[in-house]
Amino acid sequence: MMKKINYIIGIIIGIFFSCENETIPYYNSENDAVRFSNKINDGYGGDGIVYQSYSFVSNPWDEYVIYDIPVILIGNTSDKDRTVNYTIDTEKSTATEGSYELMEGIIPANHNEGYIRIKLYNVTGDKTYELRISIQSSDELEKGPSLYLNAALSWSNSIPTPPNTYTRITYNMLIQSPLSFSSPSISYYSPNALKTIIAAFNWNDWDNPDAHPEYPAAYKRYFTQANYKYLPHYILLNIEQSYSSFATQLGKYIEEYNSTHGTPLLHDAGTLLGQPIEARKY
Numbered sequence: 001m002m003k004k005i006n007y008i009i010g011i012i013i014g015i016f017f018s019c020e021n022e023t024i025p026y027y028n029s030e031n032d033a034v035r036f037s038n039k040i041n042d043g044y045g046g047d048g049i050v051y052q053s054y055s056f057v058s059n060p061w062d063e064y065v066i067y068d069i070p071v072i073l074i075g076n077t078s079d080k081d082r083t084v085n086y087t088i089d090t091e092k093s094t095a096t097e098g099s100y101e102l103m104e105g106i107i108p109a110n111h112n113e114g115y116i117r118i119k120l121y122n123v124t125g126d127k128t129y130e131l132r133i134s135i136q137s138s139d140e141l142e143k144g145p146s147l148y149l150n151a152a153l154s155w156s157n158s159i160p161t162p163p164n165t166y167t168r169i170t171y172n173m174l175i176q177s178p179l180s181f182s183s184p185s186i187s188y189y190s191p192n193a194l195k196t197i198i199a200a201f202n203w204n205d206w207d208n209p210d211a212h213p214e215y216p217a218a219y220k221r222y223f224t225q226a227n228y229k230y231l232p233h234y235i236l237l238n239i240e241q242s243y244s245s246f247a248t249q250l251g252k253y254i255e256e257y258n259s260t261h262g263t264p265l266l267h268d269a270g271t272l273l274g275q276p277i278e279a280r281k282y
Helices: 002-021 165-174 191-201 221-226 234-261
Strands: 033-036 049-055 064-074 085-088 100-107 113-121 128-136 150-156
Touching: 033 128, 049 064, 064 100, 064 150, 085 100, 113 128, 113 150, 165 191, 165 221, 165 234, 191 234
Parallel strands: 049 150
Antiparallel strands: 033 064, 064 113, 085 128, 100 113, 128 150
Protein backbone atom coordinates (compact mmCIF):
# COMPACT_ATOMS: atom_id res chain seq x y z
CA MET A 1 0.00 0.00 0.00
CA MET A 2 2.84 2.35 0.94
CA LYS A 3 4.54 1.66 -2.39
CA LYS A 4 1.38 2.70 -4.27
CA ILE A 5 1.13 5.97 -2.34
CA ASN A 6 4.79 6.78 -3.01
CA TYR A 7 4.24 5.99 -6.67
CA ILE A 8 1.28 8.38 -6.95
CA ILE A 9 3.17 11.14 -5.13
CA GLY A 10 6.09 10.63 -7.50
CA ILE A 11 3.81 11.10 -10.52
CA ILE A 12 2.33 14.31 -9.08
CA ILE A 13 5.80 15.73 -8.34
CA GLY A 14 6.96 14.79 -11.83
CA ILE A 15 4.01 16.57 -13.43
CA PHE A 16 4.65 19.67 -11.31
CA PHE A 17 8.32 19.94 -12.29
CA SER A 18 7.47 19.17 -15.92
CA CYS A 19 5.00 22.07 -16.03
CA GLU A 20 7.46 24.34 -14.25
CA ASN A 21 10.10 23.71 -16.89
CA GLU A 22 7.70 24.42 -19.78
CA THR A 23 6.86 27.89 -20.97
CA ILE A 24 3.54 28.78 -19.35
CA PRO A 25 1.34 30.69 -21.83
CA TYR A 26 0.35 34.19 -20.77
CA TYR A 27 -1.55 37.06 -22.33
CA ASN A 28 0.52 39.27 -24.58
CA SER A 29 -1.02 42.64 -25.48
CA GLU A 30 0.79 42.55 -28.82
CA ASN A 31 -1.59 39.77 -29.82
CA ASP A 32 -4.88 41.64 -29.34
CA ALA A 33 -7.54 40.08 -31.53
CA VAL A 34 -11.02 40.82 -32.85
CA ARG A 35 -14.10 38.68 -33.54
CA PHE A 36 -17.85 38.85 -34.04
CA SER A 37 -20.19 38.33 -31.10
CA ASN A 38 -21.12 34.80 -30.01
CA LYS A 39 -24.44 35.88 -28.47
CA ILE A 40 -27.64 34.60 -30.03
CA ASN A 41 -29.26 38.02 -29.49
CA ASP A 42 -26.52 39.55 -31.65
CA GLY A 43 -27.26 37.17 -34.50
CA TYR A 44 -24.89 34.29 -33.81
CA GLY A 45 -26.37 31.17 -35.40
CA GLY A 46 -24.21 28.55 -33.71
CA ASP A 47 -22.85 27.47 -37.10
CA GLY A 48 -19.89 29.84 -37.14
CA ILE A 49 -21.87 32.63 -38.83
CA VAL A 50 -23.32 35.80 -37.33
CA TYR A 51 -26.55 36.66 -39.17
CA GLN A 52 -27.46 40.32 -39.56
CA SER A 53 -30.39 41.74 -41.54
CA TYR A 54 -31.93 45.07 -42.38
CA SER A 55 -35.27 45.96 -43.96
CA PHE A 56 -36.07 49.24 -45.71
CA VAL A 57 -39.77 48.62 -45.06
CA SER A 58 -39.95 51.26 -42.33
CA ASN A 59 -37.99 53.82 -44.40
CA PRO A 60 -38.79 52.65 -47.96
CA TRP A 61 -37.93 55.90 -49.72
CA ASP A 62 -34.45 56.38 -48.24
CA GLU A 63 -31.64 56.03 -50.76
CA TYR A 64 -29.35 54.21 -48.33
CA VAL A 65 -28.66 53.40 -44.69
CA ILE A 66 -25.39 53.15 -42.76
CA TYR A 67 -25.23 49.75 -41.05
CA ASP A 68 -22.77 48.71 -38.32
CA ILE A 69 -21.97 45.05 -37.65
CA PRO A 70 -20.68 44.82 -34.04
CA VAL A 71 -17.24 43.34 -33.38
CA ILE A 72 -15.57 42.56 -30.06
CA LEU A 73 -12.01 43.09 -28.90
CA ILE A 74 -10.10 40.23 -27.29
CA GLY A 75 -7.40 41.86 -25.21
CA ASN A 76 -6.55 45.32 -23.96
CA THR A 77 -8.01 48.59 -25.11
CA SER A 78 -5.78 51.13 -26.83
CA ASP A 79 -5.53 54.91 -26.67
CA LYS A 80 -5.94 55.05 -30.45
CA ASP A 81 -8.39 53.72 -33.02
CA ARG A 82 -7.42 50.35 -34.46
CA THR A 83 -8.41 49.03 -37.88
CA VAL A 84 -10.44 45.84 -38.23
CA ASN A 85 -9.38 44.06 -41.40
CA TYR A 86 -12.01 42.05 -43.30
CA THR A 87 -12.78 40.62 -46.72
CA ILE A 88 -15.94 39.99 -48.77
CA ASP A 89 -16.57 36.50 -50.13
CA THR A 90 -17.80 37.43 -53.60
CA GLU A 91 -18.66 33.84 -54.50
CA LYS A 92 -21.11 33.43 -51.60
CA SER A 93 -22.42 37.02 -51.67
CA THR A 94 -25.46 37.90 -53.77
CA ALA A 95 -25.20 41.68 -53.46
CA THR A 96 -24.62 43.28 -56.86
CA GLU A 97 -22.08 45.94 -57.70
CA GLY A 98 -23.33 49.34 -56.59
CA SER A 99 -25.76 47.92 -54.00
CA TYR A 100 -23.34 48.57 -51.13
CA GLU A 101 -20.25 50.55 -50.21
CA LEU A 102 -17.58 49.34 -47.81
CA MET A 103 -16.66 51.88 -45.17
CA GLU A 104 -14.44 51.58 -42.11
CA GLY A 105 -13.93 48.75 -39.67
CA ILE A 106 -12.53 49.92 -36.33
CA ILE A 107 -12.18 49.35 -32.62
CA PRO A 108 -12.39 52.95 -31.31
CA ALA A 109 -9.84 54.22 -28.82
CA ASN A 110 -10.47 53.12 -25.22
CA HIS A 111 -13.28 50.77 -26.27
CA ASN A 112 -13.51 46.98 -26.22
CA GLU A 113 -16.21 46.91 -28.88
CA GLY A 114 -16.27 48.28 -32.40
CA TYR A 115 -17.91 47.79 -35.77
CA ILE A 116 -17.61 47.02 -39.44
CA ARG A 117 -19.53 49.81 -41.19
CA ILE A 118 -21.20 49.33 -44.56
CA LYS A 119 -23.46 51.62 -46.60
CA LEU A 120 -26.46 49.64 -47.86
CA TYR A 121 -28.33 51.06 -50.84
CA ASN A 122 -32.07 50.59 -51.04
CA VAL A 123 -33.19 47.51 -52.91
CA THR A 124 -35.59 47.89 -55.82
CA GLY A 125 -38.10 45.14 -56.40
CA ASP A 126 -38.89 42.06 -54.40
CA LYS A 127 -35.41 40.69 -53.77
CA THR A 128 -32.84 40.32 -51.02
CA TYR A 129 -29.13 41.07 -51.15
CA GLU A 130 -26.55 39.38 -48.96
CA LEU A 131 -22.90 40.00 -48.15
CA ARG A 132 -20.60 37.34 -46.67
CA ILE A 133 -17.93 38.97 -44.53
CA SER A 134 -14.83 37.42 -42.92
CA ILE A 135 -12.54 39.05 -40.36
CA GLN A 136 -8.84 38.89 -41.24
CA SER A 137 -5.67 39.63 -39.30
CA SER A 138 -4.01 43.02 -39.60
CA ASP A 139 -0.87 44.65 -38.22
CA GLU A 140 -2.94 46.01 -35.33
CA LEU A 141 -5.37 43.18 -34.59
CA GLU A 142 -5.21 39.46 -35.19
CA LYS A 143 -8.30 37.50 -36.10
CA GLY A 144 -9.95 35.72 -33.18
CA PRO A 145 -11.30 32.16 -32.84
CA SER A 146 -12.39 30.64 -36.14
CA LEU A 147 -15.98 30.07 -34.96
CA TYR A 148 -16.58 33.82 -34.69
CA LEU A 149 -14.99 35.26 -37.81
CA ASN A 150 -17.81 35.12 -40.36
CA ALA A 151 -20.97 37.16 -40.83
CA ALA A 152 -23.84 37.21 -43.31
CA LEU A 153 -25.51 40.61 -43.78
CA SER A 154 -28.75 40.68 -45.79
CA TRP A 155 -31.07 43.54 -46.67
CA SER A 156 -34.26 44.02 -48.68
CA ASN A 157 -37.19 46.29 -49.39
CA SER A 158 -39.78 43.55 -49.70
CA ILE A 159 -42.85 43.28 -47.51
CA PRO A 160 -45.33 40.44 -47.01
CA THR A 161 -48.81 41.03 -48.43
CA PRO A 162 -51.49 41.60 -45.75
CA PRO A 163 -52.26 37.99 -44.86
CA ASN A 164 -55.92 38.02 -43.86
CA THR A 165 -59.28 39.76 -44.09
CA TYR A 166 -58.65 41.82 -40.95
CA THR A 167 -55.61 43.61 -42.36
CA ARG A 168 -56.80 43.84 -45.98
CA ILE A 169 -59.82 45.80 -44.83
CA THR A 170 -57.46 48.14 -42.95
CA TYR A 171 -55.50 48.70 -46.16
CA ASN A 172 -58.67 49.59 -48.08
CA MET A 173 -59.77 51.92 -45.27
CA LEU A 174 -56.66 54.00 -45.93
CA ILE A 175 -55.90 53.74 -49.67
CA GLN A 176 -58.23 55.26 -52.28
CA SER A 177 -59.70 52.86 -54.86
CA PRO A 178 -63.10 52.03 -56.39
CA LEU A 179 -63.55 49.39 -53.67
CA SER A 180 -65.67 49.95 -50.58
CA PHE A 181 -63.64 51.12 -47.56
CA SER A 182 -64.65 47.86 -45.83
CA SER A 183 -63.74 45.54 -48.70
CA PRO A 184 -61.35 42.64 -47.97
CA SER A 185 -60.26 42.45 -51.63
CA ILE A 186 -56.60 42.92 -52.59
CA SER A 187 -57.24 43.53 -56.28
CA TYR A 188 -56.14 47.13 -55.80
CA TYR A 189 -53.26 46.31 -53.46
CA SER A 190 -49.70 47.42 -54.20
CA PRO A 191 -46.56 47.06 -52.06
CA ASN A 192 -45.66 50.71 -52.66
CA ALA A 193 -48.96 51.87 -51.18
CA LEU A 194 -48.45 49.70 -48.11
CA LYS A 195 -44.91 51.01 -47.70
CA THR A 196 -46.34 54.52 -47.88
CA ILE A 197 -48.70 53.73 -44.99
CA ILE A 198 -45.84 52.25 -42.96
CA ALA A 199 -43.59 55.24 -43.61
CA ALA A 200 -46.34 57.72 -42.75
CA PHE A 201 -47.12 56.16 -39.35
CA ASN A 202 -43.93 54.23 -38.60
CA TRP A 203 -46.01 51.06 -38.19
CA ASN A 204 -44.02 47.90 -37.57
CA ASP A 205 -45.27 46.49 -34.26
CA TRP A 206 -48.96 45.65 -34.62
CA ASP A 207 -48.23 42.04 -33.70
CA ASN A 208 -47.27 43.20 -30.20
CA PRO A 209 -50.19 44.38 -28.00
CA ASP A 210 -47.75 45.59 -25.34
CA ALA A 211 -46.46 48.18 -27.80
CA HIS A 212 -49.92 49.78 -27.88
CA PRO A 213 -51.02 50.40 -24.30
CA GLU A 214 -53.58 52.92 -25.58
CA TYR A 215 -55.87 49.99 -26.31
CA PRO A 216 -57.50 48.44 -23.20
CA ALA A 217 -57.41 44.73 -22.44
CA ALA A 218 -60.70 44.13 -24.24
CA TYR A 219 -58.97 44.88 -27.56
CA LYS A 220 -55.85 42.76 -27.07
CA ARG A 221 -57.33 39.75 -28.87
CA TYR A 222 -57.43 41.71 -32.12
CA PHE A 223 -53.63 41.84 -32.17
CA THR A 224 -53.33 38.05 -32.22
CA GLN A 225 -56.15 37.72 -34.74
CA ALA A 226 -54.42 39.99 -37.23
CA ASN A 227 -50.90 38.71 -36.41
CA TYR A 228 -49.25 41.15 -38.80
CA LYS A 229 -46.60 43.73 -37.97
CA TYR A 230 -47.44 46.43 -40.46
CA LEU A 231 -51.20 46.98 -40.25
CA PRO A 232 -53.63 46.87 -37.32
CA HIS A 233 -56.83 44.84 -37.23
CA TYR A 234 -59.52 46.96 -38.90
CA ILE A 235 -61.56 46.87 -35.67
CA LEU A 236 -58.89 49.04 -34.06
CA LEU A 237 -59.50 51.71 -36.72
CA ASN A 238 -63.26 51.44 -36.27
CA ILE A 239 -63.05 52.87 -32.76
CA GLU A 240 -64.72 56.28 -33.00
CA GLN A 241 -64.18 56.00 -36.79
CA SER A 242 -60.49 56.77 -36.37
CA TYR A 243 -59.87 55.40 -39.88
CA SER A 244 -61.01 58.81 -41.14
CA SER A 245 -58.36 60.73 -39.20
CA PHE A 246 -55.68 58.19 -40.16
CA ALA A 247 -56.61 58.58 -43.83
CA THR A 248 -56.38 62.37 -43.46
CA GLN A 249 -52.89 62.08 -41.93
CA LEU A 250 -51.84 59.71 -44.70
CA GLY A 251 -53.07 62.17 -47.32
CA LYS A 252 -50.94 64.93 -45.78
CA TYR A 253 -47.89 62.66 -45.79
CA ILE A 254 -48.37 61.78 -49.48
CA GLU A 255 -48.89 65.43 -50.41
CA GLU A 256 -45.74 66.49 -48.56
CA TYR A 257 -43.68 63.66 -50.06
CA ASN A 258 -44.81 64.43 -53.62
CA SER A 259 -44.11 68.13 -53.14
CA THR A 260 -40.63 67.51 -51.71
CA HIS A 261 -39.54 64.95 -54.30
CA GLY A 262 -41.21 66.45 -57.36
CA THR A 263 -42.59 63.09 -58.52
CA PRO A 264 -45.69 61.36 -57.17
CA LEU A 265 -45.71 58.07 -55.31
CA LEU A 266 -47.03 55.42 -57.69
CA HIS A 267 -48.67 52.03 -57.32
CA ASP A 268 -46.27 49.30 -58.41
CA ALA A 269 -48.80 46.45 -58.70
CA GLY A 270 -52.51 45.68 -58.82
CA THR A 271 -55.28 47.26 -60.86
CA LEU A 272 -53.92 50.75 -60.17
CA LEU A 273 -50.42 49.92 -61.44
CA GLY A 274 -48.57 53.09 -62.46
CA GLN A 275 -51.19 55.46 -61.04
CA PRO A 276 -50.58 57.90 -58.16
CA ILE A 277 -51.13 56.61 -54.65
CA GLU A 278 -53.91 58.48 -52.89
CA ALA A 279 -55.32 58.34 -49.38
CA ARG A 280 -58.98 57.47 -49.08
CA LYS A 281 -61.24 60.48 -48.64
CA TYR A 282 -64.18 60.45 -46.23
